[in-house]
Amino acid sequence: QVQLVESGGGLVQPGGSLRLSCAASGFTFSSYGMSWVRQAPGKGLEWVSTINSGDATTTYADSVKGRFTISRDNAKNTLYLQMNNLKPEDTAVNYCSKPGHRGQGTQVTVSS
Numbered sequence: 001q002v003q004l005v006e007s008g009g010g011l012v013q014p015g016g017s018l019r020l021s022c023a024a025s026g027f028t029f030s031s032y033g034m035s036w037v038r039q040a041p042g043k044g045l046e047w048v049s050t051i052n053s054g055d056a057t058t059t060y061a062d063s064v065k066g067r068f069t070i071s072r073d074n075a076k077n078t079l080y081l082q083m084n085n086l087k088p089e090d091t092a093v094n095y096c097s098k099p100g101h102r103g104q105g106t107q108v109t110v111s112s
Helices: none
Strands: 003-007 010-012 018-025 034-039 045-051 058-060 068-073 078-083 092-098 106-110
Touching: 003 092, 018 034, 018 092, 018 106, 034 068, 034 078, 045 068, 045 078, 045 092, 058 068
Parallel strands: 010 106
Antiparallel strands: 003 018, 018 078, 034 045, 034 092, 045 058, 068 078, 092 106
């Protein structure tokens, strides 16, 4: 079955960086567009970024554009999110997702 396992979250100071990873299994990873979504405390799910399957075209929410970079390694069935210049408002549980599926999430906390 489809499994998406995120890792790489943690506590970081404002202005810091983190790299999230998502190990995918149970489906043909290279055939699917993949996304990162997040949920801040007390708020709903927010789309963060998507990377297409074919040409790896990327799109970003305005709130993270210029700071976050999504990428994928189809040979390793792994999705990444490089997060730079983190802000307190980036504090959230971050989820890797494909249509109809989402991982268990990894917590990112930005605080001094």
